[in-house]
Amino acid sequence: MKCECCSKTEATIHLTQVIEGEVKKLNLCQDCAQKNGIDLNSPISITDVLLGLGNQDESSLPKSDLSEFDLSCSQCQMTRAEFKKRARLGCPECYNAFMGELSAITMAMHHSRQHVGKIPARQGNEARTTAQIAALQKDIEIAIAKEQYEVAAGLRDKIRKLREEIPQSAAEEKSHDA
Amino acid sequence: MTLDDMVQRHGSWLESGVGEGPVVSSRIRLARNVDEYCFPGWASEEDNHAVWKQIEELFTSMNGDFISWGMTDTPELDREILFERHLISQELAQQDDSCGVFVSADECLSIMVNEEDHIRIQSLQSGLNLQAAWKAANEIDDKLEASLTYAFSPKLGYLTSCPSNVGTGLRASVMLHLPGLVLMEEMDPVINGISKIGLAVRGMWGEGTEAAGNMFQVSNQITLGRREDEIIAHLEQIVLELIDHETNARKRLMEEKSIIVEDHISRAFGILSHARLISSGEALNLLSTLRLGLDLGMVHELSRKELDMLFISIQPAHLQKLENKTLQPEERDVVRAEMLREYMKRAREG
Numbered sequence: 331m332k333c334e335c336c337s338k339t340e341a342t343i344h345l346t347q348v349i350e351g352e353v354k355k356l357n358l359c360q361d362c363a364q365k366n367g368i369d370l371n372s373p374i375s376i377t378d379v380l381l382g383l384g385n386q387d388e389s390s391l392p393k394s395d396l397s398e399f400d401l402s403c404s405q406c407q408m409t410r411a412e413f414k415k416r417a418r419l420g421c422p423e424c425y426n427a428f429m430g431e432l433s434a435i436t437m438a439m440h441h442s443r444q445h446v447g448k449i450p451a452r453q454g455n456e457a458r459t460t461a462q463i464a465a466l467q468k469d470i471e472i473a474i475a476k477e478q479y480e481v482a483a484g485l486r487d488k489i490r491k492l493r494e495e496i497p498q499s500a501a502e503e504k505s506h507d508a
Numbered sequence: 509m510t511l512d513d514m515v516q517r518h519g520s521w522l523e524s525g526v527g528e529g530p531v532v533s534s535r536i537r538l539a540r541n542v543d544e545y546c547f548p549g550w551a552s553e554e555d556n557h558a559v560w561k562q563i564e565e566l567f568t569s570m571n572g573d574f575i576s577w578g579m580t581d582t583p584e585l586d587r588e589i590l591f592e593r594h595l596i597s598q599e600l601a602q603q604d605d606s607c608g609v610f611v612s613a614d615e616c617l618s619i620m621v622n623e624e625d626h627i628r629i630q631s632l633q634s635g636l637n638l639q640a641a642w643k644a645a646n647e648i649d650d651k652l653e654a655s656l657t658y659a660f661s662p663k664l665g666y667l668t669s670c671p672s673n674v675g676t677g678l679r680a681s682v683m684l685h686l687p688g689l690v691l692m693e694e695m696d697p698v699i700n701g702i703s704k705i706g707l708a709v710r711g712m713w714g715e716g717t718e719a720a721g722n723m724f725q726v727s728n729q730i731t732l733g734r735r736e737d738e739i740i741a742h743l744e745q746i747v748l749e750l751i752d753h754e755t756n757a758r759k760r761l762m763e764e765k766s767i768i769v770e771d772h773i774s775r776a777f778g779i780l781s782h783a784r785l786i787s788s789g790e791a792l793n794l795l796s797t798l799r800l801g802l803d804l805g806m807v808h809e810l811s812r813k814e815l816d817m818l819f820i821s822i823q824p825a826h827l828q829k830l831e832n833k834t835l836q837p838e839e840r841d842v843v844r845a846e847m848l849r850e851y852m853k854r855a856r857e858g
Contacts, residue, residue, distance in 0.1 A: 333774065361789045416549070417670065418549055418624070418670050419547060419669055419670070420550035421545070421547060421550065422543060422547075422659035425667055432671055434672050436732055439671065439730070440674075440675065440730045440733050441733065442734070443663070443664075444663060444732075445661075445662070445664055445676070445733070446664030446672075446733060446735050447675060447676035447735045448649075448665075448666075450653045450658050450660055451650065451654070453658075456662060465653065469635020479579065
């Protein structure tokens with residue numbers, strides 16, 4: 331495969347970018363990658379890669395209609411453009427403000443959208459129950475893969491019961507996600 | 509305890525040497541942020557100061573055996589020492605106001621404040637010992653959380669400045685010495701293979717096959733959608749496979765090129781015992797060769813612990829601290845060679 335930038339040299343660097351939630355593949359040769367600010371000698375931050383080509387000049391980035399009205403976080407006033415430039419969020423609320431964009435990024439990075447790990451002790455039962463449900467859903471997938479349908483059914487009943495414990499607003503959000 | 513005391517000894521994560529061979533140490537890192545505040549890189553100086561003060565008070569009240577270094581009052585050389593000892597990141601060493609680190613007396617725990625996230629808990633253990641490292645990190649995390657409200661969402665878990673850490677905020681990593689795979693020219697396929705399964709391999713000093721000292725760090729990349737124990741178990745399993753590959757590579761190396769390996773090891777000993785000028789890159793590579801010799805039973809004069817400590821104490825800031833003066837790179841090469849010569853002499857005399 332030839333480099334998509336110079337079309338001369340064999341492409342040895344293969345990047346996957348997510349732009350506006352769309353996954354784009356980019357194949358470059360070593361020279362062009364370096365010219366585009368991808369430092370091969372330093373660990374590439376996956377966030378930088380997913381948000382665009384690192385230090386690349388803003389003006390050469392593909393223009394999109396969305397960038398016209400720049401979304402910003404109501405809490406810390408970080409704009410979408412700033413987030414893309416820095417590849418770091420401004421505050422916890424940014425996760426809500428840039429949800430659309432982040433959803434695609436987290437999916438590409440972690441292949442998941444749901445936390446199933448540790449929950450801070452003081453965060454209340456809601457988080458705990460949501461996590462428990464997510465863990466059980468994973469177990470169901472495993473049970474189905476092993477064709478243990480009775481086990482899966484038992485787990486499904488457990489999930490139903492747990493869902494009843496979640497306050498209405500959270501449950502609605504859950505069903506909306508599904 | 510001061511840094512002057514510290515450089516005379518090693519962190520206890522180099523102490524016991526659990527497991528022989530390629531594994532040097534295991535590390536767990538947890539990223540946490542305090543709710544209601546912007547992340548450090550975007551926050552106002554006042555907010556960062558408030559977070560720093562809050563956490564400083566917390567550590568004072570905990571009465572734990574923690575030593576603190578606020579970066580504002582820490583001279584550049586001391587910051588470099590903390591970095592060379594793996595207690596802070598290069599990023600924190602270069603920052604100034606309202607940030608710093610709390611280090612346990614045995615150097616197994618370090619908590620960076622206001623680096624990329626408000627809190628970065630790091631737990632180090634010698635050998636392949638991720639479980640113990642996780643236990644210690646988890647405990648200090650619980651203690652901090654008893655007084656702080658973390659930024660957390662039921663859906664995305666612990667919210668971090670960079671989305672690559674969101675979820676568990678957990679980065680588990682193992683430092684490995686892989687000269688066999690490098691010498692057999694099998695490191696590149698290993699790096700490629702590992703990056704396909706959600707893990708990353710990095711050279712400790714330099715990248716890929718150019719990694720000085722053949723020291724590599726393998727870590728998880730995925731932090732969301734997996735439990736901490738799953739992330740740790742997965743990494744552990746891959747590390748065990750890597751150890752097998754390395755052992756295998758060393759075996760073939762000895763079958764195919766034993767005289768060359770023996771020659772390398774003897775030369776490393778010779779250069780370290782007699783050279784008058786050694787750069788840190790050369791020293792790392794020679795020490796790596798000795799470490800391989802030790803594993804293969806060809807070197808008896810030094811222990812693995814002593815060697816692993818030398819990897820740290822030959823670095824620029826440590827040399828300057830031990831000499832108690834600023835040294836230019838050329839001067840450092842002289843001092844480094846001298847220190848290694850004396851070390852080798854003592855080792856030979858047993």
